[in-house]
Amino acid sequence: MRFIVTSLLCLLLTACQIDPYTHQPTWTGTDWFDAGKEDAMNGVAVKSNQSLAANFNDPKVDRSEYLSGYKEGQEKICQENFVYAWGLAGRIFPASCDTADNNSKLREAWQHGMKEGTQASRLN
Template identity: 30%
Template sequence: MKKLLSVLVVLLAGCVSSETQLAADGNWHQIGYQDGVKGHTERSYRALSKLGAANQAEYDQGYEEGILEYCNPNVAYQIGLNGQEYMGVCDHLKSGQKFRMEWQRGWRDYNQ
């Protein structure tokens, strides 16, 4: 189940439009969601503005939704096992410590 869920997250993240196209369409929510679901750190307004006329509020909302999906402790082991670095984006959440512990377990196995 854990493996299936992480595979689905990766596939869904890969099936979306490019951020350049999303910015041109004004879909800042989706850009934020993609960053969050991939576990990237949140972008600043300045960084978003390089893509176009940024809407920080929409980006932030999408980012939070993506982070909540990414920070599932039930898939954290698989994220680490796949060799994906963890940027600390879950630390502020209630399940953040469990996520980090599971990710570290997968990261150790990846590096062995």
């Protein structure tokens, strides 16, 4: 009986061994398009190549892909109703909209949202 329990325990313990190289992730590189899109949608200004290389630990910055993604993110965020909501929430004007074509209208919408948000917080 003791032999069966011991052998069963040894079998159980050896079955739990994990090969550390089996599930090793593969490095695919940085998706510069997504990095640019993410920066724009977070309201961040365009970053330099040196800053991007340091942030992503990838010296091969694809500037054109980053700027393409940034432009797409900028198109999504730089809309009057969106920046109005940012102002209403008390967030600063997104730096990614500073270079937008309709910058003055966006700033007006954001300022209107800031004003309304401030008034609403005073009433509460």
